[in-house]
Amino acid sequence: MKLYVSERAPNPRRVQMFIAEKGMTGIEEVLVDINAHEHKSHPALSRSPVARIPVLELDDGRVLSESRAICAYLEGLQPEPNLMGRDAEERAFIEMADRHVEWYVTLPLAQAIRHQHPGLAVLEQPQFPEFGASQQAKAMETLRWLDGLLQGQPWVAGQRFTIADITAFCTIEFARLLKFKPGEQGLAALAAWRDRVAAR
Known part of the structure; x- marks a missing residue:
């Protein structure tokens, strides 16, 4: 493959x-x-x-x-190590968490980057910086929610590492193009989670 x-x-x-x-x-x-x-x-x-x-x-x-x-x-x-759920119930809750990240963090941050970062102008024509800024603000709302969630559980979908953590981590890392760092935004739980994932 x-x-x-x-x-x-x-x-x-x-x-x-x-x-x-x-x-x-x-x-x-x-x-x-x-x-x-x-x-x-x-x-x-x-x-x-x-x-x-x-x-x-x-x-x-x-x-x-x-x-x-x-x-x-x-x-x-290759079902193990399992990252997407072992039964219908777990799969549904992991997919829900993953979709929350995709739709409410990844998508708006990607739009923010594509419309605000000069290096992405080659892929996004025309760029609309005001739209990008509005999407960045929406993503920040969800990131604050995610920070609160991670104050009560170790991983995005609950008690174990899953695909939802992978999606969230790749998004947070991509957001560095916007100079985004969770710790500097007061999102301590998100910053600690990010460091745990990076250590993997």
């Missing part, structure tokens, strides 16, 4: 972290330069209607896109 990734982008990193936590081997990584728009012309990637990464190319030539779908496929191939 081949995993198509790019440097610094949060979604490919989510899959890379998932693979690392699983201890999986044998998946070849192919680096794609999205700033040079390689993802739009690459034969494997252009098969997706949106030509985004990451993409996992299976041994039979089919391509699987979307970070969470790729992770679900890999979890099915």
Whole structure:
């Protein structure tokens, strides 16, 4: 299998972290330069209607896109260590936590970065800095909620490390492009959680 990734982008990193936590081997990584728009012309990637990464190319030539779908496929191939839930109830609550992070932290922060950071202008034309600033403010509201949640439990989805922690960590790291550091924002629990994940 081949995993198509790019440097610094949060979604490919989510899959890379998932693979690392699983201890999986044998998946070849192919680096794609999205700033040079390689993802739009690459034969494997252009098969997706949106030509985004990451993409996992299976041994039979089919391509699987979307970070969470790729992770679900890999979890099915290698169920342990489990990162997405062992039964229907746990899977539902882990997915809920992961979706909360995706929709209310990752998405607005990605929009904030794409519309405010000059280095992303090549991918986002036109940029709307005011929209980006509004999305950053929305993400901060959710990050304060997440900080409160982490004051009462060790991990994003509860008592153990899951895919929700991977999603949140990759988002927080990507937000460094906005000079965001949880500790400097008064989010002590989030900062401590971030350091625990980084130590992994």
